[in-house]
C-alpha cells in the first residue's frame with residue numbers, strides 16, 4: 001500500500017491494548033505484527049524447546065531471559081526482511097532496546113498510556129484463541145459464539161498470567177523496566193504518546209499519526 005518501509009515499536013503496560021491497536025494497524029496499513037508474547041505462547045502450545053523454557057517465566061509474570069527472547073525476535077525480524085512492521089512486547093528492558101537499536105533503525109515508538117484501573121478490569125474479561133493469538137474481551141469485543149474462536153470455532157482460554165496477582169506483578173515490572181527505555185527513545189525524539197481509557201478514542205489518533213508519518 002505504501003512504498004516506504006516503516007519500522008514501529010508499540011509500548012504500553014500489560015493489557016493497555018498493544019495487540020488490539022496492532023491488529024488495526026495491520027488491517028489499515030498492512031504492516032506485519034511481530035508480537036513477542038504471541039510467539040512465546042505459540043511455542044508453549046507447540047511444546048517446543050523455547051516454549052518449555054519460557055512457560056514458567058510467563059505464567060508467573062516474570063520476563064523470559066533476554067538471550068532467549070532476543071535471539072527469537074531478531075530471527076523473526078530477519079525473516080520478515082524488507083517489510084514494514086510493528087514490534088509489540090519487544091524491547092522489554094534496556095538490554096533488549098540496546099540490542100535492537102544496534103540492529104534496526106526504528107522510525108516511531110507508539111506509547112499507549114492507559115490508567116491501571118482500566119487495565120485491571122480489562123484483563124479479567126480477556127479471552128484468547130491461543131494458537132492464533134486472537135484476542136476477545138467480554139463486553140468490548142465479544143466472540144460471535146460465547147467461548148469459541150470466530151475463525152476456527154475452537155475453544156477460547158484465559159491467560160495464566162491474567163490472574164489478578166500475576167497482573168499486579170506484571171504492571172510493577174513494566175513500570176520499573178520500561179521507564180528507562182521510554183526515556184531513551186524520547187531523547188531521540190521517537191516517542192508519540194496516546195493517553196486514554198478506551199481504544200475507540202485512541203485508535204483514530206494513532207491512525208492519523210501513522211498516516212502522516214507513512215505518507216509524509
Ligand code: G5P
Pocket residue numbers: 012013014015016017018019020021036037038040057058059061062063064065066069088089090091092096122123125126127135136137139140141161170197198199200
Ligand atoms: P505479552 O504478551 O507481551 P503484555 O503483558 O505486554 O503481554 P498484553 O497483556 O498482551 O501485554 P496488550 O497486548 O497491551 O496486553 O493488550 P490487548 O490484548 O490488546 O488488550 C487487553 C484486553 O483489553 C483485550 O481483551 C482487549 O480485547 C481489551 N480491550 C482493548 N481495548 C479495549 C477497550 O477500549 N475497552 C475494553 N473494555 N476492552 C478493551 O507478554 C506476556 C509475557 O511474555 C513474556 C513475559 O513473561 C510477559 O509477561 N515476554 C517477554 N519476556 C522477556 N522479554 C520480552 N521482550 C518479552 N515479551 C513477552
Ligand code: MG
Pocket residue numbers: 018019035037
Ligand atoms: Mg498483547
